[in-house]
Amino acid sequence: MNIVNFTPVSSFTGGLMIGLAVILFFVLNGRLIGISGIASNFLNSKKNRIDNFLFLIGLIIGPIIYKFFTQSEINISISNSFILLTIAGLLVGLGTRISGGCTSGHGISGISRFSLRSIIATLTFMIVGIITVLIKNIL
Amino acid sequence: MSRFVSLISGIIFGVGLTVSQMINPAKVLGFLNIFDEWDPSLAFVMIGALIISSPFFQIFKSNKKPFFADSFSYSNNKELNKKLIIGSSLFGAGWGLVGLCPGPAIASLALLNIGSLFFVITMFIGFYISNLFETKS
Numbered sequence: 001m002n003i004v005n006f007t008p009v010s011s012f013t014g015g016l017m018i019g020l021a022v023i024l025f026f027v028l029n030g031r032l033i034g035i036s037g038i039a040s041n042f043l044n045s046k047k048n049r050i051d052n053f054l055f056l057i058g059l060i061i062g063p064i065i066y067k068f069f070t071q072s073e074i075n076i077s078i079s080n081s082f083i084l085l086t087i088a089g090l091l092v093g094l095g096t097r098i099s100g101g102c103t104s105g106h107g108i109s110g111i112s113r114f115s116l117r118s119i120i121a122t123l124t125f126m127i128v129g130i131i132t133v134l135i136k137n138i139l
Numbered sequence: 140m141s142r143f144v145s146l147i148s149g150i151i152f153g154v155g156l157t158v159s160q161m162i163n164p165a166k167v168l169g170f171l172n173i174f175d176e177w178d179p180s181l182a183f184v185m186i187g188a189l190i191i192s193s194p195f196f197q198i199f200k201s202n203k204k205p206f207f208a209d210s211f212s213y214s215n216n217k218e219l220n221k222k223l224i225i226g227s228s229l230f231g232a233g234w235g236l237v238g239l240c241p242g243p244a245i246a247s248l249a250l251l252n253i254g255s256l257f258f259v260i261t262m263f264i265g266f267y268i269s270n271l272f273e274t275k276s
Contacts, residue, residue: 025150062153
């Protein structure tokens with residue numbers, strides 16, 4: 001194992017901001033942030049639909065604001081295989097709804113309140129994610 | 140007021156994903172590539188988030204009600220069952236395939252990337268299908 005591309009400071013700083021968003025949403029609106037929950041409820045439920053919509057819009061505005069203030073480009077590298085993206089999108093959509101959370105809902109909101117259910121979910125999706133990458137490397 | 144908070148929370152979360160570079164699937168795949176060339180950054184994002192959210196959660200959970208809503212509303216499901224493991228495994232497989240999870244996928248729509256748009260559409264199809272199942276069972 002070699003350690004590469006490690007960015008501890010920017011990652012930690014971004015993490016603090018994510019934690020701040022979780023706390024604001026909880027203390028002021030009484031809800032926990034889980035993006036898969038917010039997004040699927042926006043699609044499937046009338047309850048809090050406008051709140052959920054505005055949260056998702058904010059999520060998209062965030063990177064635009066970052067770009068505006070830092071005057072820097074945001075570089076991302078994403079798979080160009082539409083077959084892989086389709087399979088992955090379906091798996092993520094179905095999986096997060098079956099288990100009731102994703103990286104934010106289980107990984108941050110759930111673990112921050114010491115939910116055993118969320119800790120098990122997080123370990124499971126991380127281990128399966130690591131195995132998936134390992135298999136991809138071999139193929 | 141709750142609507143304003145929702146928008147602001149979303150913006151802060153989106154900026155956080157950008158600052159931490161988790162908006163970039165390559166960073167996430169680097170974290171999952173633990174046996175080869177490992178990028179531990181994602182762990183630091185989680186540590187940063189948990190350092191803020193965990194103590195504040197303990198302080199405020201005894202509050203009677205949130206500022207802009209009538210009551211706290213979140214799942215207090217403690218059940219450890221097959222659905223939790225199966226769902227998390229399916230999610231982990233999708234996450235490992237392209238390095239996208241719901242937050243970064245939606246935030247990256249800001250970059251007008253055709254790949255993330257495609258992923259988000261199929262993810263919403265997944266949400267829709269699982270909802271059909273839920274209401275039937």
